[in-house]
Amino acid sequence: MKRDIELQLIRIGYQLRTAEVHDIEAIQNLVARRCNPFVVRQISESDLFRCITFGFLFVLLDGNGEIAAFHATHAFGDVERSAVVLFVCVDSSHNGSNLAVTLGRYSSLTALERGMRIKRTWVHPANMATLINHLNYEGYICDGFHPSLFMKDQVRMTISLLLTPATIMNNRIDTQGASHFLASHSEGRHYLCIPTDDFAALADLYRHTSHKIVAILPPNDLHGSARYLALPSERLGMNSVRNTER
Numbered sequence: 032m033k034r035d036i037e038l039q040l041i042r043i044g045y046q047l048r049t050a051e052v053h054d055i056e057a058i059q060n061l062v063a064r065r066c067n068p069f070v071v072r073q074i075s076e077s078d079l080f081r082c083i084t085f086g087f088l089f090v091l092l093d094g095n096g097e098i099a100a101f102h103a104t105h106a107f108g109d110v111e112r113s114a115v116v117l118f119v120c121v122d123s124s125h126n127g128s129n130l131a132v133t134l135g136r137y138s139s140l141t142a143l144e145r146g147m148r149i150k151r152t153w154v155h156p157a158n159m160a161t162l163i164n165h166l167n168y169e170g171y172i173c174d175g176f177h178p179s180l181f182m183k184d185q186v187r188m189t190i191s192l193l194l195t196p197a198t199i200m201n202n203r204i205d206t207q208g209a210s211h212f213l214a215s216h217s218e219g220r221h222y223l224c225i226p227t228d229d230f231a232a233l234a235d236l237y238r239h240t241s242h243k244i245v246a247i248l249p250p251n252d253l254h255g256s257a258r259y260l261a262l263p264s265e266r267l268g269m270n271s272v273r274n275t276e277r
């Protein structure tokens with residue numbers, strides 16, 4: 032499966048390889064071009080070194096041999112064997128080809144090969160491109176909402192993906208299928224929908240219900256903006272996912 036991804040990337044003009052320590056500077060330059068200073072500070076040389084040496088960090092080279100994208104993951108020896116994504120970044124001149132999802136899938140297959148059982152990361156709730164990639168395309172579930180994850184007011188959603196060949200390859204959400212589900216089930220009883228910019232409602236959802244967000248529904252005739260779709264944990268077989276709320 033990993034070879035299929037490598038070949039698919041070659042067909043569209045990219046070469047995927049494992050990063051080496053000498054790539055750290057170019058990776059940091061890409062983050063500096065793409066992200067705000069707060070994020071840049073969070074992705075340190077030693078973090079990248081740890082991913083390269085003890086986890087897995089893949090770079091995607093363009094036709095000129097420049098780094099167009101990277102995906103960095105830490106591997107932990109905790110009881111759940113967690114693979115924790117440090118960062119994924121695609122240079123803006125290469126956006127629009129779902130490269131982050133392709134790299135995410137490749138990294139999940141690598142984590143599975145190495146005996147990791149769950150993939151985890153955290154995302155700011157306004158980072159729609161990343162959330163669409165992770166929830167709708169890769170199949171992560173949002174297991175927690177934290178108004179102050181690292182520091183006061185550093186709001187983040189924590190998201191996780193159980194690692195099996197089936198979840199990695201088939202967990203893509205069919206948003207049309209989701210619309211049929213909504214039409215044949217009742218809001219409040221079988222599912223909840225929340226506007227993506229309503230952080231107070233997100234906090235309430237995770238504080239007061241067992242529902243977890245599984246997808247982002249695009250705007251439609253009835254709803255002018257995107258919404259989160261949340262399902263009860265019992266429907267999601269989430270007993271095996273550790274509750275990370277704090």
Ligand SMILES: CC(C)(COP(=O)(O)OP(=O)(O)OC[C@H]1O[C@@H](n2cnc3c(N)ncnc32)[C@H](O)[C@@H]1OP(=O)(O)O)[C@@H](O)C(=O)NCCC(=O)NCCS
Pocket residue numbers: 065066118119120121122125126127128129130131132153154155158159160161163164
């Ligand atoms: C997030 C990121 C990695 C995605 O890169 P990419 O794979 O090239 O993403 P694409 O441009 O192909 O877009 C992916 C999906 O998000 C959607 N999307 C992109 N920007 C969006 C936005 N501002 N609002 C809503 N949806 C958006 C796209 O439409 C696409 O979905 P579709 O294929 O269903 O149309 C890239 O934007 C990036 O490097 N951002 C800065 C770093 C960052 O935030 N990293 C994540 C840290 S948690």
